[in-house]
Amino acid sequence: MVKTTEEIAAEIERGAATLGIEFGSTRIKAQLNDENNAPVAVGAFEWENSFEQGYWTYGEQEIFEGLAACFASLKADVARRYRVDLRRLAALGISAMMHGYLALGSDGEPLVPFRTWRNTTTTVAARELTRVFGFHIPERWSVAHLYQAILDEEPHVAQVDHLTTLAGFVHERLCGRRVLSIGDASGMFPIDSSTRSYDASMADRFDALEPVRALGVRIIDLLPEVMIAGQVAGHLTAHGAELLDASGDLEIACPMCPPEGDAGTGMIATNSVAPRTGNVSAGTSIFSMVVLEQPLKNPMLDEIDIVTTPVGDPVAMVHCNNCTSDINAWMGLFESYNDLMGISMDSPELYETLFRAALDGDADAGGLMSMPFISGEPIMGVSTGCPLLTRGERARLTIQNFMRMHIMAAFGALKIGNDALRRERVAIDRLYAHGGIFKTPIVAQRLLAAAMAAPVSLLETAGEGGAWGAAIAAAYMLRGAATSSLSEYLSDHVFKGMRSVTVEAVPEDVLGYDAFIDLFRRVNAIACQADDIWADEAGHAHVEGVEGQ
Template sequence: MSHEVKKAIENGRTALGIEFGSTRIKAVLIGEGKVPIASGSYDWENSYVNNIWTYSVEEIWKGLQDSYQKMATDVKQQYGVTLQKVGAVGFSAMMHGYMVFDQEGELLVPFRTWRNNITEQASTELTKRFNYNIPQRWSIAHLYQAILNQEEHITEISFQTTLAGYIHWKLTGRKVLGVGEASGVFPIDLNTRDYNQTMLAQFNELVESKNLSWKLEDILPEVMVAGESAGVLTEEGAKLLDVTGELQAGIPLCPPEGDAGTGMVATNSIAKRTGNVSAGTSAFAMVVLENDLSQVHPEIDLVTTPTGNLVAMAHSNNCSSDLNAWVGLFEEFSKAMGMEVDTNKLYETLFKQALQGDSDCGGLLSYGYLSGEHMTHFEEGRPLFVRSSDSHFNLANFMRVHLFTAFGAMKIGMDILMEEEKVKLDEILGHGGLFKTEGVGQNIMASALNVPVSVMETAGEGGAWGIALLASYMVNKSDNETLENYLNENVFADQSVKTVSPDPKDVEGFAKFMERYKKGLPIERAAVENL
């Protein structure tokens, strides 16, 4: 097998995906079997400089080069090959944020990431003007806020892009974005798979009095869809990526994408009526829609798949942090009792207890709001556990309520989609830490959403694998083959998938819990205001 992989590497029958996450940059090389054959990663953290969450340009390039080098070393160690050619390359990164450049290609202000909540005025005004939800983290909200703030640099802007778009531009010379990534920069027209022309005109009209030297359409990157060729690695780009100088120029690149799109690809959730839920520190659900939503909902973000289909995103800031803290407390107790317990075993034991609880958690209530929660309109959070004198307080219900509440805020967003907007879902794919203990997170998610929930073996491979698959699709697809078909036939056909269907009794129990959750929000409000 390794001989075949070695041949594939030597002949360039591979694809490389590199994703810039918020805490890790990961490079994944895939072979003809479309599974990872080598990888490398670089840990990094954002910095809070002058009230802005940012990453320095130096750190961006250091992280890219380091993760690539580790992957290339992995290739050398495993297969005895010095990596010189790759079939195709793709870059993805955390979406949104603000990177603007002058005519010389110099960054005008430090990179402002999606995490900055500093664009409320712009977000509100643009949402009203476009009649389309423009969240604070979107690139257009950052640009308009800079204009409202009368920041000096706005007159010098020649090009605006995202982190993935920036890397792609420097390696290929092409100012482009994949449509999924572009949909978090500015609203997309689903018919043209390009920026919405009406809204572009509305924006230009809005800033006309500022006498800027540019029109919005002149500074935004070109929009491309999955499968299109987005340029090749230049000589200069090859040296930027591989500092040893071994990697050859001329390698084709796919359109750069955002982490939402690569997550959809990695879970095979790009077809209409499918969706995926990522559950870890935060929780977000992405559902591929059949139709536009009937009205604007501030709780729901609209983006697209890498092929340009509309996706509704329900995102909650809090998911597993408070639950993890409680598991940590049980770990401390075990040590105090003189018992050394493996952390994985502890999680598994406690999570499985949750399945023994009453369907509605026996009247218990919890809020895992370690930080603010926009879905329920809290600027700050206070983790809380609440019970009445007649609630059924035992370990099973205690664990169950903390797992239920991990999905509570997200459930409010999903209810908007499924009850108010009548969105239809055939299944949801779960991925992330909360699904590690077999069957537990799945059961609770199925109860919460009343939809079958599936978990794949590869769901942990993540976005770097997803963008590698998009690069592979670009060079290996047959004529007019859709991405959906390519993934089904070449990537996921032999995947081991475990599916859990909702139990009506548990669905009813989760609904009862949510009534209690909504009624109890004033308790959380009082805690935020008084503690």
């Protein structure tokens, strides 16, 4: 049922709308939903990570100034559309980029700047923990960052009172509770699916490591309390309301759902929380999530992370640090060319025109190859960002092949990870995709279907993203958890009757992609050699006081 502007305004005024806020890598987004989980207003704040003292980071001031600016943008959108003030919320959910390292002292303040998922500085720790646990620990995970800091004898380690994620950090400031959704917690430390909490056996093994014993800490004492979707994880405090709304208009005490990672809210936003369902989220990074029917036979595959859904079911995650950044850089070059030549074409038109050309390229991109690694890419063994473009002497250098190459390369590391998952005979009934790369109809969707050798669907809400998923999680806590599972709630109250577009994998595209990936793997050796060169250059730049990246 389509509501009138007056009906939506009345819901907002009586405090019936739910709000989701997600901290993405390039944007903080606020999404307001009506009582039927339909998006009714939006706010946003653009931001970028910075490279400081050898780490990708966002500053604490940026986090909360961005939060306030995003909420102010939402309030302005509500006022413009509905002529009412946003003063009351039914429920609130916070989501953010998963993983990374936020180590806090006893006063709740960060001891070192937030180290994001993008950092690939924990190789030694991650490998050692994988061996000790008999379970793959990615370099991005919080426990790998902590153990690397311990091994490196960083001075702040002795002062660590607790660890959290970006979502957990913001949530704690808003409501005072030190908690985390199980999905986000599964990117900090391994989860025991039978207890829906941290794996006690692995925690004991971590505590027994000599460098850890010397500190006298217990990992469980440092981690946030684990909660699952549907539970009430606190209420907005007066201090939290001030952080959100500088005008002081926002009422306090609305319930908050457990803070979730972007993978979890992406699963909610694509109705992919049941076994044999999956989704692909594509942006600065790209990852696929496949909900498992049973545990993997090999829990130590380098390409696959075992995380959970927002209710604790095991998920095979293939996470790649790089996706659209290199494409965006090339688009910037083309925009500069247009400006130089006096060609008038706005950015959306440029993207669509060039993306559509990719479908006329050769199935294998004609022998052109890109390694689009702006930052390190653990799946490929690359630790330092160094984008490369190369071709053989017989390669067909056309704009069609050039664009097809870039889109295929953006999915390249993801395909390698999912090829490993396919060898584990993991079944997928449906795969949904979302992200800006899919804005041009069919193109990226068709090439992703070829990469995954599976049909790929886009829902009509594919552009809404994790903030919408966080608002739905808040609504589920408020209106659905008492009577239905999360999967049932999504199917019955959010996605029922929703339209989608499905693209099947084209056999010729699949064969072409396989040939492309064979070359992608071989050219990666060049990327690894360049990795050493640019690591040295970054080191020189750091010594000289110049930003290395």
